[in-house]
Amino acid sequence: MSKSFSPLLSELIEALRVLPGVGGKSAQRMAFSLLERNRDGALRLSKVLHDAMEHIGNCTQCRTFTEKNLCDICAHPTRGSADTICIVEAPQDVLAIEQTSQFKGRYFVLMGHLSPLDGIGPEQIGLDVLAEQLDAGGVNEVIVATNPTVEGEATSHYIAEMCRKRSISASRIAHGVPVGGELEYIDGNTLGHALSGRRGI
């Protein structure tokens, strides 16, 4: 970083750049701000960061992030074995849909979307796991809530095909979601309409 900062301070500035969107100047500002004003907060962050990286894995049923074997929704007595699965790209999307209070089924979190050019095929987004769950029976409906982007649409088509082969009803949320937008930024009301106005695919 610079010979004018002490080795440990230079290391801290460098280490902060692991955070997305944080360049050299912001990393400097963060380091100085923590040292000057919030060492307790920084120590708390250090501990939580360690614990989170060591203990957070993926829910064995829906793949969302959790430090337990099953996430709270999958461990729920009725929702965890619901016959409707809503498929989303990211954990943040679960939060967005939960905030509408309109969905009472379970989720499947792809943690991404199909992107063959980046080497992200069906298995990389857990579609083999989803296939096992569909084959196991008990699923009557799949609601696909991937983002309305090219990759999200391609992923949706792929999942629709998986459902068609197994005679499981599949729908896609549609109404009200602006094309090119990202699910997590849409207000709950719009998203509620998108859910109730879903159509077969």
Place this chain on the structure above:
Amino acid sequence: MSKSFSPLLSELIEALRVLPGVGGKSAQRMAFSLLERNRDGALRLSKVLHDAMEHIGNCTQCRTFTEKNLCDICAHPTRGSADTICIVEAPQDVLAIEQTSQFKGRYFVLMGHLSPLDGIGPEQIGLDVLAEQLDAGGVNEVIVATNPTVEGEATSHYIAEMCRKRSISASRIAHGVPVGGELEYIDGNTLGHALSGRRGI
């Protein structure tokens, strides 16, 4: 944070907000990005953050951040006892001035500026320590490189008065520093001119 994230993930998102300029949405993005793509980097950050908060203190001579008793400049065989002291507001300003390669004396880092309304008086920015150093003798010149802001100017006037009482020559960097700007963002060339064109105060 939200009942739809696991407790540890919610804690991580909350803890990241200790960083300046990081709100709820950026904290979420950071947490997911680290969990998905860079757990090793996050563990490294956790460790360095801990070590830095526990071990970085202030140089006993110049007050800049260092994990040692004396910073590298103060520990330097000739610079540490130089007869010229350059006074700056922040450790970043030391870096900026070092990059001009035009100053070979030592520094005194205020870690702030006078701001009576915020309860920041002379002792809060170490001017009592500076007074002891001036009284101890061996200092022939003080260069004041506080920022050209209202508080920086007020701090400069206060230091000039301290020097006048002790018949120590005091100067203020001036030429080329845009008024209202912050020292750390000025290019080395401009700052070099500001140093060589300093005038008595």
